[in-house]
Every structure is written in structure tokens, then in C-alpha cells.
Amino acid sequence: MADPHLTLPERSALLALMILVHEASNANLSDELGIRIKKEEREHLVELGYVKAWQTGRHRAWVHELTDEGWRRCGDELGSPAPERATRATRLQYALTRRFAAFMARSDLRVADIFVLGDKPIAQSVDITDRIRAAYTELAAAPGVGVSLARLRRAFADVARSDLDAALLRLALEPKVRLEPEFNQKTLTPADRAAGLRTGGEDVHLLSIEQS
Template identity: 45%
Template structure:
């Protein structure tokens, strides 16, 4: 269930095995299907599986369930991480779907432009890179930095430091992109 959660999409048994070293077959598959936690269907010679809404709720509950008996050292460590994840999501007022979601269509450049459009009141407004990175829902820091550098070549795209350095939070400092010896905290994209 947690492997399906982590991928947040339909997975075939061969793909599930290749990515996570496990298969969902026979009795286990039927059990999860009967509980309504996983939906499975036959495609070609193998099954594909996806979490149902009920399965997502089970995973959310599992974050705070506490470690099961005889979990072993790896199980204990996993449940410690799950509990920490639960605390983070609660503080951020987010749910599992905000963290685990299928890869979105479109290039990262397109996703950055779309996130900017959602965050800015109008074209040309300045938005924080902190908010932008949060909206990109876990896109790799390196890839976002590369995409921002690419976009910065467009004359309508501007990156700038925040003039009020004292007001910056640690999150703002962490989200900054260093270009030309300056830490840039803000993004503006002019009208098309």
C-alpha cells in the first residue's frame, strides 16, 4: 500500500517489482481488493494496481498508527519517519495528496509558468521562490534551479534579490537561487 502511495499512480506488477522489489498477487491482491483499498485490473499478462480513495485514507491513518508488534529495526525506523511525516503535514496544513501525486504533464518550465500564474495577482508581479517551490510539489531542487536559469534567459522573466534582507525567513534563504554572485528570492514573469 505504501509503495502504491509513493508512486501515486497505477502500477503493474512488473513495474512494482522493478521499483520496489514486491508484487501484489494472489491472496494479498484479492484481500486488498475485497477491502476496497486497492483497485486491480488485468492488462495483458499482468495486473495493474492503484490505491482507491479508501486506500489513501488507510495510508493517512497509517502515518499515526504507531509501529506494529515485531516490526524489527527497519520497521521501527519506517514508522518513526511516518510519524514525522504526519507531524510535518499537519503543521503545513497539507494532506498526502499534496505530497504524493503523479508526475504532471508538461515540462518543468511550463509548470513553473503555471505556478507563477496561480501565485501572481497579475503578470509582472513579484512572487517568492519559497512559494513557487512549494507549489511545484516536490520537484527536484536541481531541476527547478536549472529551469529557472533557462527561463531567466527570456527578457520577460526576472529573478531578483529581496531588497528587505532582514525580513527573509530561513525558508526564503533556503529557496534562493544564486546567479551572478547574488541570492535571488523573487520571480517576475511579464505578460506574454
């Protein structure tokens, strides 16, 4: 059952991020779906652990992304009753999504099987996170020390770059995992730059995982 203390705009924000799949700024949300996530909504969703948010670019625009808990929460929302005092259109929407959720339950499907980036389910990225951890342990001089993505990618020649990138981004949502840019950009080789990953409005080149 969905959390009763979430407001309708907060619920809408979660579902909008689910629909867009990837990280999204208010400009993206407005262009695609005609909504914006206000400060109070963002802060509450971050506090609940449903959304990760950061500022980027010259204008310090806010960017939002669902966490794993946020994805689970969206799955709950699809099967929830309409909020109190919802409009007729919103009640119709929730009636439709409850039917959709019932079909997913009968078919043993999750939201990650339906809402995909490109043509690959988001859930596919989860399967290789253990391999990433193992490769990092083998390559890192010590826990928490950065390993270049160029070195890391060589251990995943059998994995599509898009799948590896998705897994890295999901792994980076965990508290002790960081994707960071190289501080001294002059030391980057062409291979380092080619292996970089774009996230949060910048290119990152290093993975570090602190010891649990």
C-alpha cells in the same frame, strides 16, 4: 489509527502504490521498489475497498491502483505505530513517517498534496469532477449512454489534458461510472483516437454515467 488486521505486506503494498502514484503492475512495483503484491494481499485489499485491481495484456498481468479510500488509508498509515514484531528497519521507518505525518497535520497537508503525478497534486483532479458530470448530462442522450471523449474534451478547453485525464480516471473508480473503448473500432475518427485515454492496458473512448 491504521487497521490492526492488515498485515505488514498489505501495508507495504498500500504505501508502495502511494509512492508510485499511478496504476502499477507487479513488474512496476518490483522494478521500482523491490516488492510484489501477492494474490491473498491483493484480494484482501480489494475486499476492503483500498485497491482496485484488474488483469491486462496477453499474459493477464495484474495491475493495481489505490481507490480514494486507499489514499485516505495511506494517510492514516503514515501516522501509525509500527506493526507488532516489526523488524528494526521497519520500526525506524514508522518512527520517521510518524514525524512526517505530524508535520503534515501542523501544515494542514494531505498525502495527495505530497505524492503527485508529474508536478500536479492528485487532489487537483477532484475539483473538476462535478463539471465532468454536468457536461456528461448535457451531452448524453440518456443516463448510461456513452459520450465520446472527443465531444467531452471540447467542453474543457480551459483544463490541461493531464488534469482532465486524472479527473476522469478518479471518477471511473465510482461504481456507476465507466470508461470504455469503442466496440466498433472502425467507426473511430482521427479525433476520437486522439481524444482516447489509456487505462488498464487499453485505449478508452467513451464515458458513461448511470443515474444514481
